[in-house]
Amino acid sequence: xxxxxxxxxxxxxxxxxxxxxxxxxxxxxxxxxxxxxxxxxxxxxxxxxxxxxxxxxxxxxxxxxxxxxxxxxxxxxxxxxxxxxxxxxxxxxxxxxxxxxxxxxxxxxxxxxxxxxxxxxxxxxxxxxxxxxxxxxxxxxxxxxxxxxxxxxxxxxxxxx
Amino acid sequence: xxxxxxxxxxxxxxxxxxxxxxxxxxxxxxxxxxxxxxxxxxxxxxxxxxxxxxxxxxxxxxxxxxxxxxxxxxxxxxxxxxxxxxxxxxxxxxxxxxxxxxxxxxxxxxxxxxxxxxxxxxxxxxxxxxxxxxxxxxxxxxxxxxxxxxxxxxxxxxxxx
Numbered sequence: 001x002x003x004x005x006x007x008x009x010x011x012x013x014x015x016x017x018x019x020x021x022x023x024x025x026x027x028x029x030x031x032x033x034x035x036x037x038x039x040x041x042x043x044x045x046x047x048x049x050x051x052x053x054x055x056x057x058x059x060x061x062x063x064x065x066x067x068x069x070x071x072x073x074x075x076x077x078x079x080x081x082x083x084x085x086x087x088x089x090x091x092x093x094x095x096x097x098x099x100x101x102x103x104x105x106x107x108x109x110x111x112x113x114x115x116x117x118x119x120x121x122x123x124x125x126x127x128x129x130x131x132x133x134x135x136x137x138x139x140x141x142x143x144x145x146x147x148x149x150x151x152x153x154x155x156x157x158x159x160x161x
Numbered sequence: 162x163x164x165x166x167x168x169x170x171x172x173x174x175x176x177x178x179x180x181x182x183x184x185x186x187x188x189x190x191x192x193x194x195x196x197x198x199x200x201x202x203x204x205x206x207x208x209x210x211x212x213x214x215x216x217x218x219x220x221x222x223x224x225x226x227x228x229x230x231x232x233x234x235x236x237x238x239x240x241x242x243x244x245x246x247x248x249x250x251x252x253x254x255x256x257x258x259x260x261x262x263x264x265x266x267x268x269x270x271x272x273x274x275x276x277x278x279x280x281x282x283x284x285x286x287x288x289x290x291x292x293x294x295x296x297x298x299x300x301x302x303x304x305x306x307x308x309x310x311x312x313x314x315x316x317x318x319x320x321x322x
Contacts, residue, residue, distance in 0.1 A: 010271040012261025013191050013254060019265065021184035030174050034303075085264050090298040091285060092260055093174060095253035100173025101306075103246050104180065108308035110171040113287070116300045120291035124252060126274070127288060130281035137251045139277045142195075145262075147269035 010148060019063045020089070024048055025056050029086070030093060032066060037079040065089070094124050171309060180224045181250070185209055186217050190247070191254060193227060198240040226250070255285045 020026060024046070031042050043053050057080060060066045065086040068078040094113065101109040113122045126135040181187060185207070192203050204214050218241060221227045226247040229239040255274065262270040274283045287296040 011191070012258045012266060012271065014188060014261075015265035016257045016261035017184045017187055021187055023178045023182035026178055026182055027175060030172070087298055088264060089260055090301075091287065092253060092256035094287060094301075095256045095285075096177045097173045099250055099253055100175075100177035101308075103249060104176035105173060105308060109306035110173065110309040111303050112306040113301050113303050115289040115292060115296050116302050118289065118291045120289050122287045122296050122301055123290055124256075124285070124287050126252065126255060126283045126285050128276040128279065128281050129284055130279045131276060132293075135276050135283050137248055140251075140255075140274050140283055141277050142272050142274050145270035145273040147262075147266060148271040 016092075019059075019065065022056070024052060025060065026093070026096070028053070028056055028060070029065070029089060032080055032082055032086070033090070033093060037081065038071070038077065039080075042080075060086075091124060094122075098124055177253075180220075180226065183217070185213060186221065187254070187257070189214070189217055189221070190226070190250060193241055193243055193247070194251070194254060198242065199232070199238065200241075203241075221247075252285060255283075259285055 020029065027046055028042060028048075031037075031045055036042055036045050039053065039057070042048075042057075043050060046053070057066070057068075060080070061068055063085075064083055066080045067083050068080050070076055071079050097111070097113075114120060115122055123134075126137075126140060127133070128135050181190065188207055189203060189209075192198075192206055197203055197206050200214065200218070203209075203218075204211060207214070218227070218229075221241070222229055224246075225244055227241045228244050229241050231237055232240045258272070258274075275281060276283055284295075287298075287301060288294070289296050
C-alpha cells in the first residue's frame with residue numbers, strides 16, 4: 001500500500017481514497033446521507049458484520065467525517081451525523097449515483113434528485129462560471145496548482161484520453 | 162456481501178461500487194485518465210502487486226469500463242483505454258479530487274482543472290438548469306424515479322441531514 005511518504009502523496013484523489021476509498025465506507029456514508037444514522041439500522045440495512053461496521057464508523061469519526069452523539073443513556077447508544085467535511089462529499093456521492101443510473105441499470109433511474117425550489121432534476125457536471133456552460137471532459141485541461149510540491153503528479157482527471 | 166438479490170439492488174450507488182468501489186480500482190482509473198495506460202507503468206506508479214493489478218484490470222475490461230489494445234507484438238503487450246462508460250466516470254473522479262483538495266490537504270490544491278477555452282478553473286457542483294444556479298446540498302430533495310422497483314430505496318444523497 002502506498003504510504004504518506006509515497007511519491008503520490010500530493011494526489012488529492014489518493015488522499016480522499018485513503019479515508020473513504022472502500023466499498024463499505026461509501027455505502028455507510030450513503031446510508032447516513034439518507035438518514036439511516038444508528039448503528040443497528042446501518043447494520044441491518046447493509047448486512048455488514050458488527051466489527052467491520054464499528055471499525056469503519058470509528059475511522060469516519062477519527063477522520064472528522066461523521067460525529068457521534070448519544071440518543072439514549074441505558075445502555076448508551078449513538079447516532080452518527082455528518083460533519084461539514086462529511087456533507088461536502090455530497091457531489092462525489094451524487095456523481096457515483098448518476099454514473100450508476102446511466103451505466104449500471106437496465107432501465108431508468110430509481111431515484112431522482114431535484115431542486116427544492118422548482119422541482120427540476122439536479123444536474124451534476126463540470127461547469128465553467130466564466131462561459132456559463134457545462135464543460136465536457138474533452139475540454140478540461142489540468143495545470144499544476146499552487147499546492148504542488150512534487151513534479152510527478154500533474155494529474156489530469158477529466159481530460160479525455 | 163450484498164448480492165444482486167439483496168434488497169438494495171435498486172441503488173445506483175451500490176451498483177457503481179460493485180464495479181469500482183475499491184481503492185485500487187479507483188487509483189487505476191485515475192492513472193488511465195491521466196494517460197498512464199500500460200500495465201508496467203500503472204504497476205510502477207501504484208506499487209501494486211502484479212496479480213492484484215491484473216485482476217482489477219480484467220474486471221474493468223469485463224465491465225466495459227476500459228478496453229485493451231495491443232501496442233506491441235513480441236511479446237504481446239496491451240494499453241488500457243477508457244471506453245465511453247469509463248470516461249463518464251470523470252465527474253465522480255473530479256468530485257473525489259475536489260473533496261481531497263478542500264479537506265485532506267494542508268495547503269492549496271496540487272492540481273487545478275481548467276476550461277480549455279478560457280482557462281477558468283472548472284467547478285463541479287449540483288446545478289439547476291431551470292434556475293441557472295448552483296444547488297447547495299440543503300436544497301436538494303429526492304423522489305422515486307421511473308425505474309424504482311422497490312419501496313425501500315428512496316435514497317436521498319445530497320440532502321443535508
